[in-house]
Amino acid sequence: MTELSYTHGTSPTALLGDTIGANLDRTVAAWPDREALVDVESGRRWTYAEFAADVDELASALLASGIAKGDRVGIWAVNCPEWVLVQYATARVGAVMVNINPAYRTHEVEYVLRQAGITLLVASLRHRTSDYRAMVEQVRRNCPRLRETVYIGDPSWDALTGRGTAESRAQLRTRGSELSCDDPINIQYTSGTTGFPKGATLSHHNILNNGYFVGESLAYSEQDRVCVPVPFYHCFGMVMGNLAATSHGACIVVPAPSFDPAATLRAVQDEHCTSLYGVPTMFIAELNLPDFATYDLSSLRTGIMAGSPCPVEVMKRVVAEMHMAEVSICYGMTETSPVSLQTRRDDDLEHRTGTVGRVLPHLEVKVVDPVDGVTRPRGTAGELCTRGYSVMLGYWNEPEKTAEAVDPGRWMHTGDLAVMREDGYVEIVGRIKDMIIRGGENIYPREIEEFLYAHPKIADVQVVGVPHERYGEEVLACVIARDPADPPTLAELRAFCEDRLAHYKIPSRLRVLEAFPMTVSGKVRKIELRETYADRD
Template sequence: MPQPSYSQGNQDKPLLTQCIGDAFDTTVARFPDREALVVRHQALRYTWQQLAEAVDQHARALMALGVQPGDRLGIWAPNCAEWCITQFASAKVGAILVNINPAYRSSELDYALGQSGCRWVICADAFKTSDYHAMLLGLVPGLAAGQPGALICERFPELRGVVSLAVAPPPGFLAWHDLQARAAAVSREALAERQAQLHCDDPINIQYTSGTTGFPKGATLSHSNILNNGYMVGESLGLTEHDRLVVPVPLYHCFGMVMANLGCMTHGSTLIYPNDAFDPLATLRAVAEEKATALYGVPTMFIAELDHPQRGEFDLSSLRTGIMAGATCPIEVMRRVIGEMHMAEVQIAYGMTETSPVSLQTGASDDLERRVTSVGRTQPRLENKVIDADGNTLPRGEIGELCTRGYSVMLGYWNNPKATAESIDEEGWMHTGDLAVMDEQGYVRIVGRSKDMIIRGGENIYPRELEEFFFTHPAVADVQVIGVPCSKYGEEIVAWVRLHPGHTASAEELRDWAKARIAHFKVPRYFRFVDEFPMTVTGKVQKFRMREISVEELSAG
């Protein structure tokens, strides 16, 4: 009888049962004088003891604002020291951190704030072409004229105020340094008492994932979910207090805040942020000058680093390991990362926000073929299986939907029981929507995405969300969005558009319109204007045929 496509990870390694704040304090006690955080673009360095002082001050300041366990605290900023400090401080007071994508525009921010019911938001002043202050002032009536903490807003009834990282923010915003001054009103004993009230299964983080129904869903994660996942990733990499990890990936993703921040914290390793957003030169310089031993990134980032004209100027020989995730890695890229960047132990990780995120990972000793043709084997304390359309576990070697079960599966989607029930079955299995095949040794290969998700440069993009967005343009009668292969980003977005009779719109017009309203990575690179879409006899759109046509046209063009 053929072996079933079911795999259980190592059960010998115990799970951590602490809350994040307590685990943080344990690391501080073990390594008080070792370097914890280096933020190069802000010229900031913290030992674990110094970071603890900043975190505890921020936690007490949040308590002084009236933040209670279970309150939602939004963070809308690129990578910076304040992001990391807020992550650990919010965990200490039991606030649920709501990660807001730095690329979000007003319509996406509107939804995230309203759906999560944020009590407070901590924001940067601006990032790239986004003016955060202006967007918030436009969305929140009365913000400019109100007192922080006393905001009354019909649109966001739970919102009480906004903290700005700017030195001198506009009226209505509470400056970060003024917030920190409020910590004096709350004693260290009161913070310790608050920490002691928390439980490791409490929700502590909400991360929005694009939804197939057109609206993002807030994956709600507990202390136990993300603390243990970061810990297990670090264990696989063999991290210790002597490791130094460069983090060019965004903190608002699980890749940054879980696999990096929590993975390093649980092992006493040093976190190094090279810049506020990915920059290949800043990353290379950080690796060389900080004598980094590990580096994270999606394949696109590694390609940019390898191909940078100044790469040869930097000594990368201190590197030994790291993680490449977010998209399939071309074999030649993996060869170059190992050979030219000295990352002999680099690993591949697979997962999704709903599983905290990693459920499968290659090992340091896996050969090159395993690291480019598979996403590894099941992580410790987790289970994976591949099923058919009826829910039956398939024999190994057959393609079906990948499902994951164990400590890493989210608590559910925030205020969305229907979507939760559709994703997590009665036996606790998270249905990933990804098509996979498991081999005889338990290695899993991802072969497709049953939900049509597009992965562009490590960003997950769902066509349905984009389609509903473009429906709001006055010239658009119908639109279908697909992904096509791209050597640089893994995939690019193509929008097939049918215009209303008597209306006109060019690709450039639609692109500019979208850029002003949605995150840059969601804006289609290609537009194709048609009178009709390929359809089945029953009237169903044939996206596979649209993909074939688009690939043919782009190859010919």
């Protein structure tokens, strides 16, 4: 009898029952003098004792400002130490921190401020073309619950942090006993392809345990130094980065306010980082730096690559040239805190590039028929679902949308097409909405992308389906050339595929681009590629 596509993670290590604040207290008690946080750009450093003191100072200031348990505090900022302080201080007082994408503009930030009911907003002053103060001024009249905005690097930040009183400090000492690990503590807005984003609401229990078990899989200890160039506003940064580090006494290293490949490698070298995070496009950018070979990356042993599938050739270089022999692939989504599946330190190259790993401890995953919900046999494609401690409490104030994503059995439906192998490892073969249907044939873009990465003229590639009058859809390959002066032609691409791919999988259209449209978290916006080039030759 064929085994079904269901598996669950067992572990002798129990789930944590702590709040984030209580867990930080444990770490501080164990390693008060070890470094907790380093901001490379400003040169500022905190030991765990110093970090906890600043977290408590900010937490008591929040209490003195009238922030009550359950109040929403927004953070609209690029990566900086203040972001991390806000993360842990809001957890200390039981406020719900609302992460706001730094790329948002007025229309989007106004929606989040209103939908979440944010009462206090902490924001950057400026970054690149974003003037956050000017944007707040444009929308604040439409956000009646917003009482105060504080800007990092501005006197308003100092005024906030200095607001604590003897009374608020005493209140903070008792607040911990009033909090439950199941309290909502974080809202993260997921970037939908249609309509407004939805606010995934997460508890202490959700994100603390997910960060902890990701760190366990990477064998983190107080000896580790984790370089986090991915954005804090996303789970990758604040959970897999910050919480994985602090739950193990490791150090968080912030290389720059936003991703910069050279700054990232300098931070690894100068801070002797043992772990490095990124999406595949970040690692590609680092590996392609003209002076890549001059950086000393020998301190690295591990790290995480997530967000999209990892090309085989990129993984080979990360292991060999970046010394990340124990690098891990993670799969997840904001609604699941985020990681459900992860490769392990001793997995071979094929498992790290052909799969997204196996289920984490205390979680369940299954692959089901997208139509009737019946669990599929192993080796066959279907929708990936996950269940367990990591599944969100729900979308903030949107019970109907929550019910569409989380079924009555508490299974989170991911929207991803997956295949579970006989050994329990899972392959992601595409998004249900990204699958190309050409003349009745189902085509999974990742298969074609992996094949085209081997083309000598292609540095990066994304495959999407675009409308076709006869076949319904046709295959468009969007590529970045290794040498911009000598890009591949469609004829060369098709000749490369001939007799090696089924005819219906061979791209019939080609676009050579300088860069792909990206989200702030580093994912390629395939929907934008489809929309932009749908009607172009």
